Amino acid sequence: MDNNSNSCYTKRKPFEELTLADxxxxxxxxxxxxxxxxxLEIILHVKIDKIEYTESQKVLDDVIDEKSVRMDVYVQDNNHTVYDIEMQTSNTKELPKRSRYYHSCIDKSQVSKGEPYNKLRKTYVIFICTFDLFERNLAKYEFDTICKQDKNLTLADDRHTVFVNAQGVTDDQKLKEFLDFLRDGEVSKSPFILDLRKxxxxxxxxxxxxxxxxxxxAREQLLVEEGRKEGLVQGIEKQKQDTVSFIQxxxxKGLSAEEILASLSSGELKQN
Known part of the structure; x- marks a missing residue:
């Protein structure tokens, strides 16, 4: 969810106006x-037997500078391959570097001090974008580490990065149907799209x-009203992450929405 940190102070939509792109x-x-x-199978053209969620939203911390990211969808399959899927609606111009940081956070969460590097799993960081980041009109941009001198030689680091472009053109019918639904709400007769709409x-x-x-x-509005000018974006994003954890x-504990809102307003979150 770090993906909207650069625009988190912008007024958000009412809940009833949210779409899959939010x-x-x-x-x-x-x-x-x-x-x-x-x-995942549609985007990556792979066959997956089953997936498991490690958490509803995975939070990974960088112990060096205490920067943390909350990943939108973080799952692994039966072969222990890790997938991070991010929805991105704002072109902050930093996604390539952010993908690098996400990969590094995932890697550090997998290997402890003294453990061999071959414990690192195959990982996919996938950004589903409502815009064309690279302006090549492709529906999908896939990146692996390739030798500059021999393009047929790929570094076997098992790190893969994918940017999906909702505005792009593709001959892949399943991917096209998903992007049409994501972008315009267009519903095909595909069982997947029908189930997705449901x-x-x-x-x-x-x-x-x-x-x-x-x-x-409500919490974001309180933060804005408090006038956090220095480090506004970072401060709000950190508070968002803390608020999600606090609410959960x-x-x-079985508290009602009214009781939780009262706790947030009273400053109980800061005490925790």
Whole structure:
């Protein structure tokens, strides 16, 4: 969810206007294992037996500068391959460098001090963008580490980065149908797209998720009203991450939405 940190102070949509292109709703829809697995198969042209969620949203910390990122959809398959899927609607011009940072965070979370490097798993960092980052009109840009002197020689570091472009052109019918739905809400007769629309409709009517979204909005508005000018973007993003964790903890304790909002307003989050 770090993907919107550069525009997090911009007024967000009301919950009822969210679409699959909004990271909050995308995260909720991708909690459906079957749909998440099929989307990965469509994007990567791989066959996956099953996926598992390590957490609903994975938080990875950099112990050096305490910078943390909350990844939208973080899953692994039965072969221990790791997939991070990010929804991106703002072209912040930093995505290539951010993908590098995400890979480094994932790697550091897999290997402890003294352990062999061959424990590192195959990883995919995937950005689904509503814009064309590279302006080549391709629907998908895939990057591996390739030898400059011999383009047929690939470095076997098992690190893969993919940028999906909702504005791009493709002959891949399944990918095209997904991008048409993401971009324009166009619904084909594909079982995957029909099920995806059904899940989006379900998510948009989920009262618990509406409460969670409204609480995040309320917290962001409080931060803006407090006038955090120095480090505004970073401060709000850190508070967003803390708020998500706080809300989830309070929900696990059985507190109502009203009680959680009261706790946020009273400053209980800062005390924790």
């Amino acid at each position: 990271d909050f709703l995308f995260c909720k829809v991708m909690q459906n294992k079957r749909l998440c697995k099929e989307l 899940e989006v409709n379900y998510a948009s009517k989920n009262s618990k998720w509406r409460e969670e979204y409204d609480m995040l909005l 903890k309070m929900q696990e």
